[in-house]
Amino acid sequence: APEEYEKKGDLTGASILRHYNEILVSCNALDYHDFINSSITLLTKFPEVYKECQNTWQAIVVDEFQDTSAMQYFLLKLLASHNHITIVGDDDQSIFSFNGADVSGFDSFRRDFPNHKEIRLNKNYRSTRAIVEAATALIHNNTKRCNHKLAETDNPSGSKITVKECHSEDSQCAFVIDKIIETTSSSAEGRDFGKIAVLYRRQITGKAFQVSFRNRKIPFNVHGVAFYRKK
Ligand SMILES: Nc1ncnc2c1ncn2[C@@H]1O[C@H](COP(=O)(O)OP(=O)(O)OP(=O)(O)O)[C@@H](O)[C@H]1O
Secondary structure, eight states: OHHHHHHTTOHHHHHHHHHHHHHHHHTTOOOHHHHHHHHHHHHHHOHHHHHHHHTTOSSEEESSGGGOBHHHHHHHHHHTTTOOEEEOOOGGGOOOGGGTBOTTHHHHHHHHSTTOOOOOOOBOSSSOHHHHHHHHHHHTTOSSOSSOOOOBOOSOOOSOOOOOOOSSHHHHHHHHHHHHHHHHHTOTTOOOGGGOOOOOSSHHHHHHHHHHHHHTTOOOOOSSOOSSOOO
16 A cells, blocks of 8 residues: 555655555555455455355365465455465475565464465476476575475486577577578478477567578467467
């Protein structure tokens, strides 16, 4: 709330938030946080609504629980008062801390649902041994972990991982495209670009790739938001 920002001395933040809330009200709109917040208000301030909803969700399953914020967890607790709840998650994969997600949610769950049964899924079926070992080594550097898990796999080692540091988006793009050309030209059945995927984190990086693919006449599909429509 704007008042909380004011209390912290952040007058600019308070003013932006106040203005934003006014715009929402003028459009008669709710944002994602309001959905959760308003649901909590409805369920806590109106017992008849709570009573009606109580039997609507007889069992609840939450995936990616590590990305649950305190407010979402509060709502979850209200809805799961029947204790028919299963959560699935991995605290090493938390990516929503900017949105208030807090991995201590697992501890809260253990405390709030004391009759829970915990099942550890340590075996990785998805990745090669090289990837599982590299990821495990990297994750061991995390400082905010409660317990270090032992990930294992029966999968073969697979190819070695190459880490390439580039100094600009352009040189990164050029490196990846050279690699694609090199890999596909060594194939006996002709170029098969369909077996190659480029993953990127930011939309802007996708733009650079799409421009380069066009220039180098590499056919491509974009899954997610494309910067340019394919011709
Ligand atoms: N018991 C199993 N035997 C064989 N393959 C499996 C088994 N369990 C999962 N897999 C395979 O491993 C891959 C990942 O499985 P899944 O998506 O269920 O994992 P996850 O832990 O939910 O992943 P994430 O961490 O992304 O949420 C899938 O390709 C799936 O087919």
